[in-house]
Amino acid sequence: MASKATSIDIAYRAGVSQSTVSRALRNSPLVNLETRQRIQAIAKELNYKVDKNASNLRMQNSQTLALLICEDPTNDESMINPFFLSMLGSITRATARQGYDLLVSFQQLSTDWHADYEDSNKADGIILLGYGDYMDYAHKLDKLIEKNTHFVIWGAEHNNKAVLSIGCDNHQGGFVATEHLLGLEHKHIAFLGDSSSRSPEFRDRYLGHVDALKSAGIEADKQLQHDAINTEASGYNAANVLLDSGVTFDAIFTASDLIAIGAIRALKKRGVVVPDQVAVVGYDDIPVASFANPALTTIKQDTQFAGEILVESVLKLIRGQEVSQRLIKTHLVVRSSCGANVEDN
Amino acid sequence: MASKATSIDIAYRAGVSQSTVSRALRNSPLVNLETRQRIQAIAKELNYKVDKNASNLRMQNSQTLALLICEDPTNDESMINPFFLSMLGSITRATARQGYDLLVSFQQLSTDWHADYEDSNKADGIILLGYGDYMDYAHKLDKLIEKNTHFVIWGAEHNNKAVLSIGCDNHQGGFVATEHLLGLEHKHIAFLGDSSSRSPEFRDRYLGHVDALKSAGIEADKQLQHDAINTEASGYNAANVLLDSGVTFDAIFTASDLIAIGAIRALKKRGVVVPDQVAVVGYDDIPVASFANPALTTIKQDTQFAGEILVESVLKLIRGQEVSQRLIKTHLVVRSSCGANVEDN
DNA sequence: CTGAAAGCGCTTACAG
DNA sequence: CTGAAAGCGCTTACAG
Numbered sequence: 001m002a003s004k005a006t007s008i009d010i011a012y013r014a015g016v017s018q019s020t021v022s023r024a025l026r027n028s029p030l031v032n033l034e035t036r037q038r039i040q041a042i043a044k045e046l047n048y049k050v051d052k053n054a055s056n057l058r059m060q061n062s063q064t065l066a067l068l069i070c071e072d073p074t075n076d077e078s079m080i081n082p083f084f085l086s087m088l089g090s091i092t093r094a095t096a097r098q099g100y101d102l103l104v105s106f107q108q109l110s111t112d113w114h115a116d117y118e119d120s121n122k123a124d125g126i127i128l129l130g131y132g133d134y135m136d137y138a139h140k141l142d143k144l145i146e147k148n149t150h151f152v153i154w155g156a157e158h159n160n161k162a163v164l165s166i167g168c169d170n171h172q173g174g175f176v177a178t179e180h181l182l183g184l185e186h187k188h189i190a191f192l193g194d195s196s197s198r199s200p201e202f203r204d205r206y207l208g209h210v211d212a213l214k215s216a217g218i219e220a221d222k223q224l225q226h227d228a229i230n231t232e233a234s235g236y237n238a239a240n241v242l243l244d245s246g247v248t249f250d251a252i253f254t255a256s257d258l259i260a261i262g263a264i265r266a267l268k269k270r271g272v273v274v275p276d277q278v279a280v281v282g283y284d285d286i287p288v289a290s291f292a293n294p295a296l297t298t299i300k301q302d303t304q305f306a307g308e309i310l311v312e313s314v315l316k317l318i319r320g321q322e323v324s325q326r327l328i329k330t331h332l333v334v335r336s337s338c339g340a341n342v343e344d345n
Numbered sequence: 346m347a348s349k350a351t352s353i354d355i356a357y358r359a360g361v362s363q364s365t366v367s368r369a370l371r372n373s374p375l376v377n378l379e380t381r382q383r384i385q386a387i388a389k390e391l392n393y394k395v396d397k398n399a400s401n402l403r404m405q406n407s408q409t410l411a412l413l414i415c416e417d418p419t420n421d422e423s424m425i426n427p428f429f430l431s432m433l434g435s436i437t438r439a440t441a442r443q444g445y446d447l448l449v450s451f452q453q454l455s456t457d458w459h460a461d462y463e464d465s466n467k468a469d470g471i472i473l474l475g476y477g478d479y480m481d482y483a484h485k486l487d488k489l490i491e492k493n494t495h496f497v498i499w500g501a502e503h504n505n506k507a508v509l510s511i512g513c514d515n516h517q518g519g520f521v522a523t524e525h526l527l528g529l530e531h532k533h534i535a536f537l538g539d540s541s542s543r544s545p546e547f548r549d550r551y552l553g554h555v556d557a558l559k560s561a562g563i564e565a566d567k568q569l570q571h572d573a574i575n576t577e578a579s580g581y582n583a584a585n586v587l588l589d590s591g592v593t594f595d596a597i598f599t600a601s602d603l604i605a606i607g608a609i610r611a612l613k614k615r616g617v618v619v620p621d622q623v624a625v626v627g628y629d630d631i632p633v634a635s636f637a638n639p640a641l642t643t644i645k646q647d648t649q650f651a652g653e654i655l656v657e658s659v660l661k662l663i664r665g666q667e668v669s670q671r672l673i674k675t676h677l678v679v680r681s682s683c684g685a686n687v688e689d690n
Numbered sequence: 691c692t693g694a695a696a697g698c699g700c701t702t703a704c705a706g
Numbered sequence: 707c708t709g710a711a712a713g714c715g716c717t718t719a720c721a722g
Contacts, residue, residue, distance in 0.1 A: 004464070006715060017693045022717060032691060047492065049464035053407065054715035057398035057698050064448075085430040092451050101467065103409075104449045106437050119349070119394035121699095122446065147392065232636075261636055291577075291606055293638030351699060362709045367701060377707060399699035402714050466715095692722085698715105706708085 005046040066123035070130035090307025125150035125314035156200030173330040174208025186251035190224040193255020202255040235262025257282035275339030295335035350391040411468035415475035435652025470495035470659035501545030518644040518675040519553025531596035535569040538600020580607025602627035620684030640680035
């Protein structure tokens with residue numbers, strides 16, 4: 001095949017200048033309608049596509065967004081957080097809908113970020129997805145701010161007010177989940193998940209949990225909270241620690257579905273029946289949740305909507321428009337692991 | 346912040362020409378070592394990054410690969426095939442390791458492809474991931490070939506020999522799965538999944554299944570095969586059709602894990618105990634497989650390795666090197682749904 | 691409405 | 707070892 005057609009080739013065939021071709025292809029009203037259509041027809045015939053590198057270089061933008069997914073270093077390579085994957089899907093679609101391309105990259109928190117996408121003019125803005133330990137990369141965010149990078153981060157509100165974060169209302173999610181368990185007459189509700197400021201999202205879910213208890217006149221018992229990171233194995237371990245502690249509990253609210261699934265495995269292994277003896281509520285509504293046994297009652301985050309807001313927000317940032325923090329409402333998905341419903345599965 | 350530093354800024358500070366800066370930054374031995382280091386230090390200080398648009402325009406390549414994930418139009422938006430997601434992870438990593446960036450896009454089979462990535466110089470090559478109906482996009486592939494695009498497609502070997510495909514050995518996978526069930530004394534093994542040429546991967550799994558039966562002296566019974574596409578719902582329906590048919594069977598081999606999970610749900614609903622009354626083996630080893638109840642015995646495709654081969658292959662294509670079709674071996678993962686193992690869960 | 695020209699920020703052949 | 711210069715393929719201000 002001959003090498004790619006350029007605007008000069010079209011100009012030659014159309015008998016006009018290259019400038020006119022460029023204008024016509026961008027559908028400029030400056031160009032005579034007839035000429036414009038003729039040029040567009042030739043472009044189509046030659047299978048011409050504007051060279052993005054040339055165009056971007058000239059326009060000084062890239063019409064591209066970068067998505068950085070920062071994984072927990074503890075997760076093994078193949079096991080990507082399913083929640084992120086769901087977000088990835090909706091972000092990709094939202095980006096495409098806005099006429100942008102999406103550069104995707106997975107980053108270990110430990111390693112140096114290739115966050116130079118914007119520096120090298122490969123992307124106009126960056127979306128950060130991370131569930132991990134915020135402390136570890138706080139200084140990296142500072143660097144981004146310093147460099148005046150356009151970026152949004154998914155998750156809890158950040159200490160640094162210059163960081164724009166979009167996230168689900170974790171406090172509300174924790175509140176609703178616990179409220180649901182309380183409504184089912186559970187009094188001793190354990191919480192499995194990190195409650196420190198190192199995991200702001202988990203912490204907010206915990207605080208929502210505590211507030212729901214408080215509303216019911218129950219004081220949160222620190223003995224019923226055990227740390228866990230977002231993996232099945234960690235949930236399994238935390239549940240065992242809880243069981244070994246000998247403290248009485250009739251329900252568990254976990255900071256994530258993965259933790260819940262691990263906890264259920266631990267309970268089963270000890271012969272504890274879910275939900276009859278212990279009710280379990282998870283968080284995220286990952287695909288596995290509905291296939292778990294029993295099917296997991298959980299808090300659903302609307303990833304579809306979240307992806308749209310995330311993309312819309314970076315775009316606003318890029319355009320210099322006003323943007324603000326935003327909390328997305330979550331909602332409860334009742335299945336059978338909480339004992340409220342034994343229809344499914 | 347001041348606008349981005351360019352090589353001219355560095356040249357000015359270093360008291361050399363812009364050409365020398367460019368050479369120094371690419372670490373050319375042509376530049377005096379000392380000068381080179383001085384220039385690199387200044388670049389670092391200024392936080393300089395080569396402008397990719399300018400560089401790519403000049404070099405006529407983009408150091409970028411595009412990944413097109415073509416979904417089944419039947420799947421709802423949020424439910425992306427988990428197997429693809431796993432591939433996405435490994436492809437992203439393999440791409441990064443090779444110093445390339447990855448542009449990701451989801452495409453409905455129905456709509457027109459934005460497969461103009463390479464045309465517009467945004468990507469040097471394309472990786473196509475699709476589990477769907479090959480017929481539907483055969484002519485789109487023809488167009489890609491015609492345009493001399495560098496692309497690899499994941500999946501079964503393609504009729505058109507000009508198409509480079511990399512895939513797992515579906516025939517072997519089907520053979521091994523069936524062999525395993527036969528070894529467990531199952532004689533009446535049903536197959537759930539499309540066996541037509543419209544789904545070449547499913548068809549190959551079916552053919553492997555048939556050959557394994559043949560090796561055991563069993564003639565495949567067409568009454569035991571029912572079509573299903575790659576969704577849980579379709580598996581559920583197919584299993585019901587099978588149950589309604591009244592034909593005897595003691596095991597089911599499904600063309601995918603999602604189908605298996607749907608089938609198990611149908612069996613449970615009818616009071617059929619898995620694996621005691623009917624053994625089930627799936628295909629893919631998606632994350633859900635190990636959490637299913639009972640945990641799913643399945644055929645694992647090594648997505649890590651597959652991603653690497655895929656990336657390596659497009660890269661070779663781009664460099665004009667020799668590449669050939671390639672089949673990746675699969676292996677059996679024994680869990681409890683086949684009755685061979687009741688340890689887990 | 692159209693064309694000639696400048697320039698986006700690089701890389702590299704050419705000349706020294 | 708270094709510099710001046712051309713050129714990658716566009717977009718757009720300027721002049722007509």
